[in-house]
Amino acid sequence: MGKSRGLRTFAMILGPGVLLSACDGPQSALSATGADAIAMEGLFWVMLIGATLIWILINGLIYYVTRVYTGSLSPRLAHGLIVGGGIIFPLVVVTSLLVYGLSAMPEQRAMGDGVKLRITGEQWWWRVEYWPEGADPANPPVAVSANEIRLPAGSRAEIELTAAKVIHSFWIPALGGKLDMFPGRVTRMSLKPLSVGVYRGQCAEFCGQSHALMALNAVVMEPGDFDAWLKAEAQDAAPPKGYAATRGAEIFAQQGCGACHAVRGTPARGGVGPDLTHLGGRTSLAAGILPMDREALMKWILSPASLKPGARMPGYDHLEREDLSALATYLEGLK
Amino acid sequence: MARRQWTSGEADRAEFREERRSLFRITVAPTIWALHFAASYAVAGLTCARLADDGPDVVLMRLVIGAGTLVALGLIVWLGWRSWQQWDASDEGRRLDDQPTSRDRHRFLGHAAFLLSIVSFIGVIYTVLPVLLIGSCL
Numbered sequence: 001m002g003k004s005r006g007l008r009t010f011a012m013i014l015g016p017g018v019l020l021s022a023c024d025g026p027q028s029a030l031s032a033t034g035a036d037a038i039a040m041e042g043l044f045w046v047m048l049i050g051a052t053l054i055w056i057l058i059n060g061l062i063y064y065v066t067r068v069y070t071g072s073l074s075p076r077l078a079h080g081l082i083v084g085g086g087i088i089f090p091l092v093v094v095t096s097l098l099v100y101g102l103s104a105m106p107e108q109r110a111m112g113d114g115v116k117l118r119i120t121g122e123q124w125w126w127r128v129e130y131w132p133e134g135a136d137p138a139n140p141p142v143a144v145s146a147n148e149i150r151l152p153a154g155s156r157a158e159i160e161l162t163a164a165k166v167i168h169s170f171w172i173p174a175l176g177g178k179l180d181m182f183p184g185r186v187t188r189m190s191l192k193p194l195s196v197g198v199y200r201g202q203c204a205e206f207c208g209q210s211h212a213l214m215a216l217n218a219v220v221m222e223p224g225d226f227d228a229w230l231k232a233e234a235q236d237a238a239p240p241k242g243y244a245a246t247r248g249a250e251i252f253a254q255q256g257c258g259a260c261h262a263v264r265g266t267p268a269r270g271g272v273g274p275d276l277t278h279l280g281g282r283t284s285l286a287a288g289i290l291p292m293d294r295e296a297l298m299k300w301i302l303s304p305a306s307l308k309p310g311a312r313m314p315g316y317d318h319l320e321r322e323d324l325s326a327l328a329t330y331l332e333g334l335k
Numbered sequence: 336m337a338r339r340q341w342t343s344g345e346a347d348r349a350e351f352r353e354e355r356r357s358l359f360r361i362t363v364a365p366t367i368w369a370l371h372f373a374a375s376y377a378v379a380g381l382t383c384a385r386l387a388d389d390g391p392d393v394v395l396m397r398l399v400i401g402a403g404t405l406v407a408l409g410l411i412v413w414l415g416w417r418s419w420q421q422w423d424a425s426d427e428g429r430r431l432d433d434q435p436t437s438r439d440r441h442r443f444l445g446h447a448a449f450l451l452s453i454v455s456f457i458g459v460i461y462t463v464l465p466v467l468l469i470g471s472c473l
């Protein structure tokens with residue numbers, strides 16, 4: 001009896017601890033590094049600790065009046081408890097939480113003052129377009145990319161969200177709150193990342209078969225590095241270097257990949273699938289599900305649907321292994 | 336079994352008329368809250384959807400809602416004051432209304448109206464907090 005109770009207490013203390021330790025890592029609202037996520041993390045802890053204290057207080061009172069002191073209470077005390085604990089205390093708590101929560105909101109919704117992004121939710125990947133600071137978003141974007149966003153640390157980026165066919169939701173927990181993306185409608189948010197690093201985002205609204213496989217990395221860079229990166233990202237693709245890469249570019253053209261994919265600076269102009277101009281420079285492949293390396297590229301081209309059920313890209317299992325490998329070399333070289 | 340105390344028909348009717356009125360009065364404060372709520376959301380919604388996200392339109396919208404709030408709160412305070420008096424209609428200094436008498440019924444309706452004015456007052460303040468703390472439509 002004594003032993004099992006000790007064990008239970010131990011589990012009760014350990015359980016939440018184990019759960020909380022899983023809240024670390026690149027995709028956690030509890031290791032916030034963006035200004036908005038930090039504000040929300042603060043709100044979360046205030047709520048959690050406050051709710052725990054109230055829970056302990058209420059249960060302590062119940063324990064007290066049922067186990068410790070079972071005599072009668074004076075009507076005055078009872079009345080005071082009802083008015084004080086039942087009306088005034090909740091009123092003060094709810095009002096302060098409301099004021100605290102509401103006063104945190106304007107900052108969360110502030111207009112961006114730096115780079116502008118437009119992110120479109122597709123099944124099951126992200127189309128990403130960039131306008132540098134001060135550019136008019138009525139003009140065409142300076143750079144088109146996919147499945148990864150890059151942001152400069154320390155400034156607030158303005159982000160427009162929309163979707164192609166079905167509703168998705170854009171969420172990078174370490175940087176800020178989530179917002180739905182609707183077909184035919186533009187919603188906006190802004191993010192102010194504060195520390196350099198790679199964070200992970202995930203589509204947060206069920207959008208079909210491979211919804212769970214629709215993720216992306218957010219790479220936060222020093223402002224200077226970011227400017228250099230954006231300049232490079234706006235450039236056309238580097239011409240293939242070496243025999244294998246050149247062979248890969250030929251296969252890419254022969255197989256008609258360019259009907260769906262754009263590689264700027266080449267005849268490939270398709271807009272159905274992700275822009276591949278600087279594919280090799282990204283931190284992951286196929287919307288956050290694979291590493292960016294030759295192995296993964298070959299596996300993906302061979303059979304996208306076996307890695308991502310329902311993927312809107314045909315498999316190329318008729319290609320020779322050398323050809324697949326050349327194709328992967330070419331794509332990996334598109335930095 | 337308590338026996339009913341019958342008074343003359345005249346007095347009955349007068350009493351019922353008065354009680355009907357205070358029965359109606361207890362709904363007034365929550366109704367003011369509801370109207371204030373609907374009007375505030377309509378004004379904010381129309382401004383943000385049809386005019387600008389920021390700037391003078393929003394300032395005007397906040398002023399309009401602010402003025403409406405002062406009117407609503409003023410009315411609720413007045414109603415609260417009247418029902419407070421109705422609740423304490425006696426000169427005995429006791430605020431009890433638990434007897435099956437017409438006087439206690441009268442007081443009870445005042446009591447209920449008073450509590451509802453407090454709830455409505457808080458409701459109006461909660462409704463208007465976003466206008467106070469959030470300065471734009473964004």
Ligand SMILES: [Cu+2]
Pocket residue numbers: 167168169203204205206207208211212214
């Ligand atoms: Cu999804």
